[in-house]
Amino acid sequence: MILCVGEILADMIGTLSNGSFSYERKAGGAPFNVACAAKKFGARASFVGSVGEDTIGLFLENFASGCGLDGLYLRRDASRNTTLAFVELDENGERFFCFYRKHTADYVLPEIPSALFSEADIVHIGSLMLGEDCGKEYAKALALRAKNAGKLVSFDVNYRTDIFRDREEAVWAYKEILAVSDVVKFSEDEVEIFTKEYIKNELAEKLVCISLGGEGSEWHYRGKVGRVPTVKVKPVDTTGAGDAFYAGVLSRLDGVGREDWTEELFSSALRFGNVCGALNTLGRGAIDSLPTLAQIEEALKK
Numbered sequence: 001m002i003l004c005v006g007e008i009l010a011d012m013i014g015t016l017s018n019g020s021f022s023y024e025r026k027a028g029g030a031p032f033n034v035a036c037a038a039k040k041f042g043a044r045a046s047f048v049g050s051v052g053e054d055t056i057g058l059f060l061e062n063f064a065s066g067c068g069l070d071g072l073y074l075r076r077d078a079s080r081n082t083t084l085a086f087v088e089l090d091e092n093g094e095r096f097f098c099f100y101r102k103h104t105a106d107y108v109l110p111e112i113p114s115a116l117f118s119e120a121d122i123v124h125i126g127s128l129m130l131g132e133d134c135g136k137e138y139a140k141a142l143a144l145r146a147k148n149a150g151k152l153v154s155f156d157v158n159y160r161t162d163i164f165r166d167r168e169e170a171v172w173a174y175k176e177i178l179a180v181s182d183v184v185k186f187s188e189d190e191v192e193i194f195t196k197e198y199i200k201n202e203l204a205e206k207l208v209c210i211s212l213g214g215e216g217s218e219w220h221y222r223g224k225v226g227r228v229p230t231v232k233v234k235p236v237d238t239t240g241a242g243d244a245f246y247a248g249v250l251s252r253l254d255g256v257g258r259e260d261w262t263e264e265l266f267s268s269a270l271r272f273g274n275v276c277g278a279l280n281t282l283g284r285g286a287i288d289s290l291p292t293l294a295q296i297e298e299a300l301k302k
Contacts, residue, residue: 001044001070001119002154002250005142006031006126007106008049008064008074009083010056011239013284025056026239026285027063028085029106030158031126033240033286036067037247040290041276043254046071046120048112050105056082057105067287071119075110082106083128087239099162101128107135112142120146121254122183124154130173131163143180152258155181156246159190167193175202183207183253185246207261209249209270211242216274219266226267230274231299233281240286245277248296275299 011028014021035047046069051057053076060082061074084100101107107129117123123146129135146153155177164170171194178184184206191199191210199208199220208220216230235241252269275296283289291299 001046002035002038002122002124002254003046003048003071003112003116003120004031004035004038004124004126005048005109005112007083007128008032008047008051008060009085009106010060011286012084012086013237013239014086014088023086024284025059026288027060028240028286029083029126030128030156030243031124032064033243034124034156034247034250035069036287037240037244037276037280037290038251038254039067039069040292041248041251041272041296042293043251044070046073046116048073048110048116050075050077050080050109052076052080052082052105053078054082056084071116073110073113073116075105075108077105077108080105080108099128099160101131101163107132107138109135109138117145117149120151122152122154122250124156124250125177125181127156127158127174127177128160128163130170130177131160136173136176139177140180143177147180152182152253153180154183154250156185156242157187157190157194158242159187159193178203178206181206182258183209183250185209185211185242185249187242188212207253207266209246209273211245211277217245217270219270221261221266224263226263226270228267228270228274231278231302233278235281237284237289238281239284240289241277241281243286244280244290245273248273248276272296272300
């Protein structure tokens with residue numbers, strides 16, 4: 001099972017129509033997106049996170065309860081609001097984020113029930129919590145706990161400039177979690193921030209997955225590299241496409257120990273993830289537009 005831990009929030013997707021700008025509310029948050037996507041793609045998945053005791057928190061709680069996850073533990077924090085992410089799209093469906101998260105719930109996370117933790121084969125940790133000291137300590141403790149329990153630790157960099165004081169602080173926070181992870185994901189832009197040399201040298205023993213948008217993706221492991229193509233689509237909304245890609249990859253790695261990792265497994269997992277991410281861009285919203293397993297399998301035949 002894939003246990004995803006971290007932010008759950010509302011994506012407020014903006015639209016300009018007839019001179020009036022409006023927002024459409026969608027459930028989101030990268031690790032929550034991954035949990036919902038992995039479940040839809042055939043894996044067992046669970047989620048742990050925090051929301052406020054407000055209307056957005058109630059919306060997310062009800063939404064999450066209807067996703068069919070194999071485990072769900074949401075803490076409701078009466079002293080904090082639920083986090084919002086305002087999203088604007090350009091003509092190519094590319095998205096731009098602005099977070100509303102001052103004294104919000106996403107980074108004050110609950111202790112994971114032992115029964116839920118024990119079921120997990122992969123523990124996937126979200127990165128938004130790293131913008132606050134209590135979130136950083138929580139992420140480090142969880143990564144070490146999972147490592148010591150013999151579980152695979154997964155981490156998606158999901159680099160966000162507006163939740164840190166400066167770039168140096170951000171990179172240091174991410175590197176602390178990357179150091180104890182087993183499977184990690186970067187976007188093409190994030191590779192430039194952390195450098196190819198860092199990935200090649202410091203992360204050589206990790207399975208590194210790099211999403212390349214319309215060009216597909218790459219895997220790096222122990223000095224070997226493989227590039228995997230994707231299907232061509234015309235995106236409507238790229239929100240959550242990286243999460244759908246990574247959920248597809250993790251769903252194919254779940255239950256496979258490191259001793260059984262092969263180049264063929266990596267290529268197959270990334271090909272599956274590529275199709276998941278591409279098809280997810282054909283509608284609005286990270287979760288509402290997730291493709292079905294049948295749609296993914298049909299696209300894989302092309």
